[in-house]
Amino acid sequence: MEEEAGEEPGLGRSTAPRDFHFYHMDLYDSEDRLQLFPGENNRIRREVIEAEDDHELGEEFVDEHRLGAFGYPPYGMKRRDLAREQRDWRLSGEAAEAEDLDYGGQVLAGQCQTLREAYGRASEEYECYVIPEEEDEEEPADVFCITCKTPIRAVEKEFDEHKDHEVTPLNKALENAKDEIHKNMYKLEQQIIEMENFATHLEEVFITVEENFGRQEQNFESRYNEILETLAQKYEEKIQALGKKKKEKLETLYGQLVSCGENLDACKELMETIEEMCHEEKVEFLKDAVAMTDRLGKFLKTKTDVVISTQPEFEDQTLDFSDVEQLMDSINTVPAPSAPVINPQAPNSATGSSVRVCWSLYSDDTVESYQLSYRPVQDNSPGKDQVEFTMTVKETYCSVTNLEPNTQYEFWVIAQNRTGPSPSSEHAVYMTAPSPPIIKSKAIRSCEEAVLICWESGNLNPVDSYTVELTPEETPETSGVTESVVGIPTCESLIQLQPRHSYTIYVRALNVGGTSARSKPAMVHTTGSYFHLNKDTCHPWLTISEDEFTVVRSEKKTLKREPPPGKAQFTRCVAVMGSLIPVRGRHYWEVEVDECLDYTVGVAFDDVPKQEDLGANCMSWCMRHTFTSARHKYEFLHSKTTPDIRVTVAPKKIGILLDYENSKLSFFNVDISQHLYTFSCQLHQFVHPCFSLEKPGCLKIHNGISMPKHVTFF
Known part of the structure; x- marks a missing residue:
């Protein structure tokens, strides 16, 4: 019986837990089985x-x-x-x-x-x-109590205060602790990068201010030294001219003073001589008077210069400071700057609506402002006008806002001072960061250990890569911790996760300009496999509910037109497929059925013939139920063949286990934990869940649920 069910050797009843019951295919089997006593x-x-x-x-x-x-x-x-x-x-x-x-x-x-x-x-x-034995020696800890956050022995879990606590193996606890440390280190690295970028920005501003004022100081010092040299030269020239004038005036006045003194002495001598003559005898007086009269007449006929040859007042000397004035003006007159050099775009220098542009200039230039111009990069098709924008800035950098996301812009810059503008710099192309991607929630596929996330780019132009960020549900161990998967080239990613956890997922897009903002969040639960019914494959007689988990067949309808063969939609078989399950591992879901319902459930490849019944070919594996007034009939179909198996208890809920790793498909009666049958499949590609209703009725799918204990042993 076990060989017919496709069970592996070694999965006998002796290894099953006590609460697991096996049932024979035609009779309930006895529960008296060999019991193991692990403790003994x-x-x-x-x-x-x-x-x-x-x-x-x-x-x-x-x-x-x-x-x-x-x-x-x-x-x-x-x-x-x-x-x-x-x-x-x-x-x-x-x-x-x-x-x-x-x-x-x-x-x-x-x-x-x-x-x-x-x-x-x-x-x-x-x-x-020989080391004597110590009967009371304490056994080493072999598990970790998550509640108390301490290593304990396994026996304490059963009998001590840790009985109701959640425990995990020490190796796993160590790995989790390392993972948490790595996540925190990643966050610290991100903060360090942000601080380093900010410090680099401050350093650029500091250097720019220092260079500008340094050039101004050098210019002022040079002009000031030139003015001092010119003034000193003019001072020497004027002092020398004044000395020469002074010497000439003093020499002239001294000559006049000597001549005046000589005339005064001659006058005094004549006066003394005349006085002496007046006291002499008349005869001698008359003799000397005739000679003195001639001498006095000659003296009086000589003109004495009593006009000062030069005035004592200082003559106003006109000073020509025109060249000094020119030098003074030159302090405020500098040459026009050279063309700036615009820098290539730095990584992470843009957002979805802004970009930071930087440039540099030559050290000898003095600049008062810059004219930054830009325009979007477009094709040079005739008739298209490229709109240009210009803004005035004081620094050698500028954050340009109100831009379109994931778009290239052409930038150039001109330096200005009071003398005039510089030539234009070379043109540089900068790119804004992308728009946030859009997660396709209904396309997410998950199991207990992994999730496949799909999204839309949200950008017209291609992006370089994507980053997926996962934040676990808030717990004391994972509070604030975010995991990142970077460098994803396409719009989907398969990510390994911890089982039985909930995650909030975000996606970012990256290009040369930077990282986009986060997408809108999506929730993922690793409590079980998750899929929707695909309306594109649905037969016209079937109706899918709004939540895409229930399929209904009403009374038979007449098709106005048969769907063309070979398409995604089923034609002959009244069936519908679920979304593809593209995640390796074990997947489990349940189907709620009616005892009187004719149905087929199972899996099939994507290219299964849509005009054939499920199980009628080598591309589908199914369980089929038909109900007559006499009995229930159950078939496990693959390539139109089925084993000879009887199921005496009609299931109301069927559990389906898809095991990609071991290439198996198993069916269970959920209500009584009964294993029905296991296919050994050749799963060379991923499969879809599939459902068929051969009579009016309803099938309700339950997914996203944990695997029961009786399933985990298959």
Whole structure:
């Protein structure tokens, strides 16, 4: 029976848990099965292992007749006592044997002494190296209590205060702790990168301000030194001219003063001579008067210059400072700057609506402002006007806003000062970050260990890659932790997750400009497989509910027109497919059925013929139920063949287990935990769940549920 069900060897009832019941295909089987006692087996195995250890450490002192039933010393006997007993026994045997021999007393005594010393050394050596057992030695911890966050022994989980706590193996707890540390390290790395980018930005501003003011200081210092040199030169020239004028005036005045003194002396001499003549005799007076009259007449006829040749006032000297004024003006007059050099776009310098543009200039230039111009990059088709935008900035960088996402823009910059503008820089192309992607919630496929996420780009132009961010449901262990999967080239990604967890998923798009904002969140639960019914494959006689989990067949309708063969829609078979399950692993779902309903459930490849019944070809594996007034009939169909199996208890809910790894498809009666049948499939590609209604009725699909215990053993 088990071979017909396609079960693997080794999956017999002896390895199943006690709460799992097997049923024969035509009769309920007895529950009296061989029971295992794990606790008793463990005790026996522990005794055997400890006995083996005793045998290995003391085998050279233990005789066969002293060993237990298994050939080992009795459990619990101290190694030291056992060795001592063996030593005494062997010594007594040697002594008795020596008495029977014809050896001398001295020889016999020497041999006995030698034996005693040898065995004594061996015993002492044995006693030194044997570590006595400690019956109360504490067993090492082998599990980790998640509730108390501490390592414990497995026995404490069953009998101690940790009985109702959730535990996990130490290795798994260690891996989880490492993962959490790695996630926190990733967050720290992101913060470091952000701070480094901000520090780089501040450094650029600092260098720009320092260079601008440094150039201004050098310019002012140069002009000031030129003005001082010019003024000093003019000072020397004017001082020399004033000295020359002073010398000339003083020499002229001195000459006039000497001439005036000589005339004054001559006048005084004449006056004295005339006074002396007046006191003389008349005859002598008359004689001298005639001569004096001639002399005095000549003296009076000589004109004395009494007009000062130069005035004492300072003559106003006109100073020409025109060249100094030109130098003063040159302080505020600088040459026009050279063309700036626009920098290539830096990574992560853009958002979806803005971009940060940077440029540099030559060190000798003095700049008052910049004119930044830009326009979107378009094709040069005739008749299309490229609109240009210009803005004035003071720094050597600018954040341009109100841009279109995932779009290339052409930038160029011109430097300006009071002298005039510089030539234009070279044109550089910058790109804005993409728009957030759009997650297709209904296209998400999940199982207990993985999820397949699908999304739309949300951008007209291609992007470089995508990043998926997953935030686990808020728990003390995962609070604020976000995992990232980067470098995804397409609009879907298969991600391994922890079972029985809930995640919030976001997707970002990346290009050379930066990262987009997060997409709208989507929830993923790894409690089981999840899929929807595909309306594109639905036969016209079937109706799918709004939530896409229920399929209904009403009374028979007449088709106005048969669908063309070869399309995705079923034509002959009144069936519908579920979404593809493209995630490797184990998938489980349940179908709620009616006992009086004719239905078919199973799986099929994507290209299964839509004009054939399910199970009628090698591309589908199905369970089919037909109901007549006499009995229920169950068939497990593949390539139009079915095994001879009877199911006596009609299931009201059918469990289906799809195992990609082992290429198996199993069916279960959920209500009584009964295994019905297992296909060994050749699953060379992914499959779709499929459902068919041969009479009016309803099938309700339950997915996203955990696998029951009785399913996990198949």
